[in-house]
Amino acid sequence: MNIKTPLDAKQIKKLKSGDEVLLSGVIYTARDQAHKRLCEVINSGKKLSFDLKGQVIYYCGPSMAPKGKIIGSCGPTTSRRMDEFSEKLLAKGLKGMIGKGGRSQDVRAAIKKHCAVYFLAYAGCGALLSKYVKKSELIAYKDLGPEAILKLEVKNFPLIVGIDSYGRSIYD
Amino acid sequence: MREIPADKIRVAVSNLCAKANFSLRKDVLQQLRLAYKKETNKKAKKFLAAVIANAFVAEKEKIAICQDTGLPIVFLEIGQDVRIVRGDLKQAINKGIEDGYRKAYLRNSIVLDPLARGVSKFGPAIIHLDLVKGKKIKITIFPKGFGCENKSQLKMFKPTVSIEEIKKFIVEAVRSAGADACPPYIVGVGIGGTADYSGLLAKKALLKPVAGIKIRKLESELLKMINRLNIGPMGLGGKVTCLGVNIETAPTHIAGLPVSVNISCHALRSATTEL
Incomplete structure (x- = not known):
């Protein structure tokens, strides 16, 4: 199945846990420290530097881009570390998360509540996945180095639906 | 006493960083191939095929196997008849790590202060030194993902x-x-x-x-x-x-x-x- 970002409820509702999908469009990288900061911004009542509505966050801190390449190795990192931050971002309109491994029951409930989706990317296949990234632009938190937020444009990025909008998990 | 210049160690460490991160160990690749043959879950099998393909892309294009290029751990077996000359051993290792990670476009995943965190660096490595018989130095680098x-x-x-x-x-x-x-x-x-x-x-x-x-x-x-x-x-x-x-x-x-x-x-x- 092919899907395009930004995601809307109609697209999301079609996705079932275990489905293999090819995702195209813009996604944003963010991992531990970027999540902490994004949530601090939300808690302080300020506006985020980019709109999360319908967007997809990829739990990824790529290795450096070799000369002549768009991006370095860029596989997913362990999603569970982001669990405590996810509900806040979902409440701001985030619709998709990409990572590896399981999620907490709270995140699962939040995914259902906000009609969102959690995808699994091929774990430990960063070199291969770099082939699907067509553009990369640093948009926030440069000081975080590999944990900065990048706006990526991907084409046919291979994913598996981990938790669907009905709260069903592939690991059940 | 055999003399080995510290710089030689630095260069060796640097080269090992690239080798470890670009070329999946042959024994691991062999087991992955066997796993692919054995696995009957279709999606899992497809994933194993991607893992094997990933190893080939990494090796061919000199791109890290995984973006988490690890916390570099260095195991050193130093022959007791070796003297390291013209430089400091641990400094040579850490400079080798930095050279190697930088040259190979690996990821700077190390924060100097575990509590304050801060800007991430390429090193320092965790170094394990062992004194053994002989007049050689054996260096192993093990980038451990977290x-x-x-x-x-x-x-x-x-x-x-x-x-x-x-x-x-x-x-x-x-x-x-x-x-x-x-x-x-x-x-x-x-x-x-x-x-x-x-x-x-x-x-x-x-x-x-x-x-x-x-x-x-x-x-x-x-x-x-x-x-x-x-x-x-x-x-x-x-x-x-x-x-x-x-x-x-x-x-x-x-x-x-x-x-x-x-x-x-x-x-x-x-x-x-x-x-």
């Missing part, structure tokens, strides 16, 4: 514990890692020594060839038990949760029995050279 390092476990057993309880602890450590740490895993186990030393043994166990010809009985029993967990490649379920279990043991105290488990993701990377 997705799997986070799943490490230690238990101080009673000396009267049954082997079944030890096995259960090891299998449970893998069960609790679940899908999170990039299965299929390679499981390193350290038994004996002290709390800290068993951890080092578990890590060193990962440096031994995976599923070598002479698998010990305990290792093969554990491998079978772990593969019955049905975690499977990428946690998708299936026959292959683990590619191999390596155990290192050491003498310990009459009052105790430390057991450490150090799990590696399927991208188990290390490279060795001798000067």
Whole structure:
């Protein structure tokens, strides 16, 4: 199945846990420290530097881009570390998360509540996945180095639906 | 005394960084191929094909196997008839790490202060020095990813514990890692020594060839038990949760029995050279 970002409820509702999908469009990288900061911004009542509505966050801190390449190795990192931050971002309109491994029951409930989706990317296949990234632009938190937020444009990025909008998990 | 200039060590370390991160270990690749043949879960099999393809892309295009290029751990065996000249050994190693990581476009994943965090750097490496016979230096670099390092476990057993309880602890450590740490895993186990030393043994166990010809009985029993967990490649379920279990043991105290488990993701990377 092919899907395009930004995601809307109609697209999301079609996705079932275990489905293999090819995702195209813009996604944003963010991992531990970027999540902490994004949530601090939300808690302080300020506006985020980019709109999360319908967007997809990829739990990824790529290795450096070799000369002549768009991006370095860029596989997913362990999603569970982001669990405590996810509900806040979902409440701001985030619709998709990409990572590896399981999620907490709270995140699962939040995914259902906000009609969102959690995808699994091929774990430990960063070199291969770099082939699907067509553009990369640093948009926030440069000081975080590999944990900065990048706006990526991907084409046919291979994913598996981990938790669907009905709260069903592939690991059940 | 044989003299080895510190700079030679720096260059060797630098080259090993690239080698370890671009070229998946042959023993690991071999086990992945066997896993691909064995696996019957269709999605898991497709994933294993991607893992093998990833290794080829990394090697061919000189791009890191995994974006988590690890916390660099350096094991050094220094012959007692060697004298390191024209420079400081540890500085040479850490400069080698920085050169190597920078040149190979690897990731700067190290924060100098574990609490304040701050800007991440390429090093320093964790360095383990061992003095051995002879006049050579053997250098191994082991970039350990932290997705799997986070799943490490230690238990101080009673000396009267049954082997079944030890096995259960090891299998449970893998069960609790679940899908999170990039299965299929390679499981390193350290038994004996002290709390800290068993951890080092578990890590060193990962440096031994995976599923070598002479698998010990305990290792093969554990491998079978772990593969019955049905975690499977990428946690998708299936026959292959683990590619191999390596155990290192050491003498310990009459009052105790430390057991450490150090799990590696399927991208188990290390490279060795001798000067």
